[in-house]
Amino acid sequence: MRSVRITGVSLVTLTVLLFASVSVPAHAPTAATAPTVAALRNLPGRTSLLVLQNGRQIAALNADLPRAVGSSFKMALLLTLKKQIQAGRYRWTDVVRIKPHWKVPGGVLFDWANGMPVTFEALAGFMISVSDNTATDAVMDIVGRENAERYTGRNRPLLSTHDFYFFKDLRHRDWLDRYRRAGLAERRAIVGQVAKMPLDLANYEEPNGPYALDLEWFFTNRELCGIVAQIADLDIMGIATFSANRSDWARIAFKGGSEPGVISTTFGLAAKDGRTYCVSASWNNDRAIVDNTFWEELMKDLIVRLRGR
Amino acid sequence: MSDRRRGIPALAMAVAVAAAVLAAGGEMSLAQETSPASAAAEAVRALQTLSGNTSLLVLEDGRELAAYRAGTPMAVGSSFKMALALTLRKQIEAGKHRWTEVVRVKPIWKVPGGVLFPWPDGTPMTLEMLAGFMISKSDNTGTDSILHIVGRRNAEAYTGRNRPLLSTHDLYFFRDLRNRAWIERYRRGTEAQRRAILDAIQDRPLDVVNGVYIDSPHDFDIEWHFTNRELCGLIGQVADLPIMGIVAHGVDKSEWKQIAFKGGSEPGILSGTYSLTNKAGRTYCVSFSWNNPRELVDAGAILPILGKLFAALK
Numbered sequence: 001m002r003s004v005r006i007t008g009v010s011l012v013t014l015t016v017l018l019f020a021s022v023s024v025p026a027h028a029p030t031a032a033t034a035p036t037v038a039a040l041r042n043l044p045g046r047t048s049l050l051v052l053q054n055g056r057q058i059a060a061l062n063a064d065l066p067r068a069v070g071s072s073f074k075m076a077l078l079l080t081l082k083k084q085i086q087a088g089r090y091r092w093t094d095v096v097r098i099k100p101h102w103k104v105p106g107g108v109l110f111d112w113a114n115g116m117p118v119t120f121e122a123l124a125g126f127m128i129s130v131s132d133n134t135a136t137d138a139v140m141d142i143v144g145r146e147n148a149e150r151y152t153g154r155n156r157p158l159l160s161t162h163d164f165y166f167f168k169d170l171r172h173r174d175w176l177d178r179y180r181r182a183g184l185a186e187r188r189a190i191v192g193q194v195a196k197m198p199l200d201l202a203n204y205e206e207p208n209g210p211y212a213l214d215l216e217w218f219f220t221n222r223e224l225c226g227i228v229a230q231i232a233d234l235d236i237m238g239i240a241t242f243s244a245n246r247s248d249w250a251r252i253a254f255k256g257g258s259e260p261g262v263i264s265t266t267f268g269l270a271a272k273d274g275r276t277y278c279v280s281a282s283w284n285n286d287r288a289i290v291d292n293t294f295w296e297e298l299m300k301d302l303i304v305r306l307r308g309r
Numbered sequence: 310m311s312d313r314r315r316g317i318p319a320l321a322m323a324v325a326v327a328a329a330v331l332a333a334g335g336e337m338s339l340a341q342e343t344s345p346a347s348a349a350a351e352a353v354r355a356l357q358t359l360s361g362n363t364s365l366l367v368l369e370d371g372r373e374l375a376a377y378r379a380g381t382p383m384a385v386g387s388s389f390k391m392a393l394a395l396t397l398r399k400q401i402e403a404g405k406h407r408w409t410e411v412v413r414v415k416p417i418w419k420v421p422g423g424v425l426f427p428w429p430d431g432t433p434m435t436l437e438m439l440a441g442f443m444i445s446k447s448d449n450t451g452t453d454s455i456l457h458i459v460g461r462r463n464a465e466a467y468t469g470r471n472r473p474l475l476s477t478h479d480l481y482f483f484r485d486l487r488n489r490a491w492i493e494r495y496r497r498g499t500e501a502q503r504r505a506i507l508d509a510i511q512d513r514p515l516d517v518v519n520g521v522y523i524d525s526p527h528d529f530d531i532e533w534h535f536t537n538r539e540l541c542g543l544i545g546q547v548a549d550l551p552i553m554g555i556v557a558h559g560v561d562k563s564e565w566k567q568i569a570f571k572g573g574s575e576p577g578i579l580s581g582t583y584s585l586t587n588k589a590g591r592t593y594c595v596s597f598s599w600n601n602p603r604e605l606v607d608a609g610a611i612l613p614i615l616g617k618l619f620a621a622l623k
Contacts, residue, residue, distance in 0.1 A: 093411050093433040108424065111445070113551030117409040117435045125428060235429030 032305035033059035036281075039298055045261075045285025050221035051306070052278040066154065066218040067282035069264035070257025071131040073158070073217035075227045076151040078124055080143040082231060085120075090142070092121040098134065102141060104161045105201065107132025121236065128255055129239035133161035151227065155217055157188050166194050167215045168259075170205035176212060210261025210286050217257070221280035224266040228253055228278060232268035243300035244269065248307050260289045265299055269306070277306055345593070348621030349375030355614040361577070361601025366537035367618070368594040371545075382470065382534040383598035385580035386573025387447040389474070389533035391543045391553075392467040394440055396459040398547060401436075406458070408437040414454055420477045421517055423448025437552065444571055445555035449477035461507075467543065471533055473504050482510050483531045486521040492531060526577025526602050533573070537596035540582040544569055544594060548584035557583060559612050564623055566590065579606045581615075585622060593622045 033051050040047040040061055048062035057063075084090050098109065098116045107130050109118075123139055126132035137160045140148060145158050152158050159167075167176050179190050219227075231237055237253035244252045244267055253268035264282035271277065279302060283290050343351075349367040353375050356363040366379035400406050413431045420426065423446045425434075436458065442448035443455055453476050456464060461474055468474050475483075483492050495506050535543075547553055548569035554562070557570035558581065565585050572581035582596040595618060599606050 095409050095411060095435055108446070111555045112441060113554065116441065116551060117437050119411055119433045119435055119438070121433050122435070122438055125432065129427075130424070235432075239427050239429070 030058070032308070033302065035305075036298060036302040037061050040281065040283070043283060043285075044288065045283060045290070047281070047283045048221050049281040050225055050278065051280075051302075052225055052276075053306075054276055060221075063221045063280075066220050067264060068213050068216035068259075068262045068284050069219050069224065069282055070217065070259050070262050071136075072219060072224060072255055072257040072264045072266055073152060073155065074127050074131065074136055074139075074257075075224070075231060075255045075266070076158075077136065077139045077143065077148055078128060078231050078234065078237075079151050079227055080148040081120065081124055081139055082234065084143055084147070090120060092119065092124075094120045096120065096123070096138065096142065098138065099141075101162075101195070102134050102138040104133035104137055104165055104199065106161070107134060109134035124234075125236040125239060128236050131257070133165075136161050152217075153219070153223060155219075156184060157191050159191070159215075159217065160195070162199065163191055163194050164215070165199055165204075166197060168207060168211060169199070170207055170211075171203070176215060180214070207260070209289055213261055213284060213286055216259075216262065219264075221266075221282060224264070224280040225268075225278035228255070228266050228268040228280070232270075237268070242267075243296045244303050248304070250274075258290070258292060261285045261287075263290050263292055263295050265295070267299075267303065269303070271307060279303060279306070343617075343621040345369055345622050346374050348618050352614050352618045353377040356597065356599070359599060359606075359610060361599060361603070361606065363597065363599045364537050365597045366541055366594065368541055369622075370592055374593075376537075379537040379596075382536050383580065384529045384532040384575070384578045384600050385535050385540065385598055386533065386575050386578050387452075387477075388535060388540055388571050388573040388580045388582055389468060389471065390443050390447065390452055390573075391540070391547055391571045391582070392474075393452065393455045393459065393464055394444060394547045394550065394552065395467050395543055396464040397436065397440055397455055398550065400459055400463070406436060408435065408440075410436045412436065412439070412454065412458065414439075414450065415457075417478070417511065417514075418450055418454045418457060420449035420453050420481055420515065422477070423450060425450035441552040441555060444552045447573070449481075452477050468533075469535070469539060471535075472500060473507055475507070475531070475533065476511070478515060479507055479510055480531070481515050481517075481520075482513065483528065484522055485516075486523065487519075492528060496530070524576055524605070526575075526604065529578070529600060529602055532575070532578070537582075537598060540580075540596040541584075541594035544571065544582050544584045544596070548592075553584075557585075558608075559615050560585065560619060564588075567592075574606075574608070576605055577601045577603070579608060579611060581611075583619075585619070587623050591622075595619075595622075 037059055040049055048065055048067050050063035051059040095117045098112060098114055100114045103110055107126060109126060109132050123135040126135040127139055140160050149156050149158050166172055179187060182190060232253035241252045241254050242256055242265060249269050250272045251270035256265035262284055266280040269277040353365055356365050364378035364381055364383055366376050367374040411433045413433050416430045423442060425442055425448050439451040439454045442451035456476050465472050465474050482488055495503055498506060553569035557568045558572060560568055562568055566588050567586040569584040578600055580598040584594050586592045
């Protein structure tokens, strides 16, 4: 059989065929991952994938190239919080009151009153499970931006979700240009100023489609697998499981992120036979929005095949 | 002069106020002005056209603007959760609990519906957060947590005829068609027997995977029953709590000085209670209920009626 050039139509056929043959055994990793790799290669824009089985690589596509990953960076904040709790600085049961400057739309806590007392574990749980931005900025403020940067590599300064919203407001192009031209010290100074500027949501000018994708959070899939492995034991990583079916696995840890033109998902999976998997994939497209539903199906198919029968 | 002014009827008063605003440079269309009382009367007429039973109460600073079957108990779904918020508030005021108190969510408190159900057992949560989700997302796990923390019997001080007060776990259990025999026993039971049945049910985990639930009205007698007058009484005692103002369906928060809301629904049941303080400082209670044992009720039919009413009260 000669190699087939995958077109849109044959891709559909391929997916259907593989759906019909989910009995591919879990010890045939290439058969499980090859269709996903092929599909990712065929998408417009930039894609990447890493699949690890018991820590060993069984599939990789651009796995060491940084991609914009949206809210996936919140895993690094959770890791920072976990480390500080292990070091005895905080406890999961600590209570903090919601501060006005933590309030960022997206999630559930934005509508809550200032001063609402919440536990650290609840903040962390909302940051991960519904990608709550208010909870995220709360956790970042609590652990400290520069402390979190120990786990965020090239993302220096690490942007808060407030910073992100501020820069993506079309009225703030000047700020964005200044930030782009600046060195690290100056960027820290700009972010320091931005942190004090209210978001002014009533007049917010939202971009239509992918915008300033250089202003994002950048990680490789290998880095994301490294982070999820260090927090997969936390129960809050399993509240929302996206396209992984809860009853198929002994344990699921998940975090994803998306904005127009960006989607990224990372799963830490423990199979019932004891094998562990990391599945991390990203898709960036500067020119058009990415199809989140298509992505969900793509990841679901891969995860189902990995599980085997 | 002052003697003659005393008798200005409501309508003339509205015109006089509007004229004064216009004279001061304000923009107000005289033709669009509807008085709160006539808007409330119109809401009653609109509710009367819906199929099934409806009821409404509209109060302005505690004074009745309109009442339609407002003293008739109706099934109100999750609206009863206001009574739990009130019980918790009373216990906090009495020094028994604090809003910042941390509890770990127990497995038996977990009930589907809302946001907290998929969270891990034992997650530490503040009482204010549990109560906030109970109200804003009608979270059933938050609700049963609060019910068990304050105590079912203590809550019954504020729930009138609802004795014993059902937890959301109890309701889910009875709604599972596999548990028909339990419903029959419960119906026949005295209050003491009913309490014993609920004690027995409480420890039985909900089997939501195998449970048989239908999306049509049934067994309205196994529900929470309140009159709109009672609901206005309840919301009046909790409206100032921050947890009551997180969301209000059909209300734009920015248009009011203070809002508070709790609603409830089940197949064939819809109820909502609002406490709204407008920028002029007047506080309105608007409480409606709609029960139709024969078919599903549609929130889309109620929202325009409320929208018109709120526009006049604002």
